[in-house]
Amino acid sequence: MLLLAVVAVGPMSAYTGAEQEPLELIALLVCLIPTTIGAPLSAIGIAGMDRLVQRNVLAKSGRAVEAAGDIDTLLLDKTGIITYGNRRATALHPAPWVTEHDLAGAARLSSLSDGTPEGRSIVELCAERYRLDSHSSTAEGRRRFRAVHRPDPDEWRRHP
Template identity: 70%
Template sequence: TIGALLSAIGIAGMDRLVQRNVLAMSGRAVEAAGDVSTLLLDKTGTITLGNRQAAEFVPVKGTTEAEAEVADAAQLSSLADETPEGRSVVVLAKERYGLRERHQGELVGAEWIEFTAQTRMSGVDVDGRKIRKGATASVIAWVEEQGGTVAKDADAIANRISEAGGTPLLVAVHDDQGARVLGVIHLKDVVKEGMRERFEELRRMGIKTVMITGDNPLTAKAIAEEAGVDDFLAEATPEDKMALIKREQAGGKLVAMTGDGTNDAPALAQADVGVAMNTGTSAAKEA
């Protein structure tokens, strides 16, 4: 019967995918993948290697803080951050500036501020100080909310890092001297080998590629150009990802989404075809 034939075709397609280290969860997904016209890709771990590492601490001008003091605040704000980039901040502060690697349990009475996609920053309140680390716009807004001022070159330093394809994280403090930006953490990431050629092949097949990232527009633009994607969505929240998918679908496009994190799960489920990385979270794989 036709039904049996279609099932056999789907199974054959799944078998061919296994040979390329792709595990298809259903024959229907294989069939839909052949008609995809828009491919959305989460940047970290998909387009890039996903192991961003702290490379340097850059103090802003107009402050008395030296690099070591920026490193100290950066390390404190990263003690509760178990991501590879968070751990790299702690390690860099220790190795380059001789700071002892501290642990959460040592800071009695500390209140840890967890990173969220909405606030886009994390940190700690301890010993009368509030320390924050995060996206440029978020940290600047926090400093201003605390009644502080931002050194003029904070944006310039962040932009320089972004234009080089890095990710800037501002470090700020609110203490008895007021609220201010201390400096910038430079995170480096690497685009996976061969991405430009793969995206060119997809372009020839009529598939539009869009990179989705929480990075600022300058960093996103630099990495998008290096990787060769058609378009990008910067400073994206999980809600932004969902909105983009629904907008493409409303325009009659069949959408595929790739991702590896828990925050990608809703978008992976909404897409016509969801592709989770093997290195991703269980939530992403099950979506």
């Protein structure tokens, strides 16, 4: 298009009597080339953004549009869409100086107000395996934690 405009300048200038030398027309062409780069670049960027939007991808920058052109496969995982996050408590493993029933009681109390599936599974495990009530009063659930036994570090090392 730019070349067509420069070529048309020659006959028009000859018609008006202000004939241009071919060297001047070439200089005009060389000077106009950088000014025409801006328009196609923005048009290409807009076209790239449009293609991404059609595929439900939102790009925040031109660099993201360029990077999207190199992508063949995009795999996103959010728990619950592709994978199913269903972690459940299946066993309690007490330290050597703690009884399993004491651990179950402490685990149950610490999980009573936990609304996550993991927290509820601890309460259910304690109710099923250790026969601890899965329901409790609000006061019991808010009881302050007290450390009953503080193990000696040497005692911990002695037990495998």
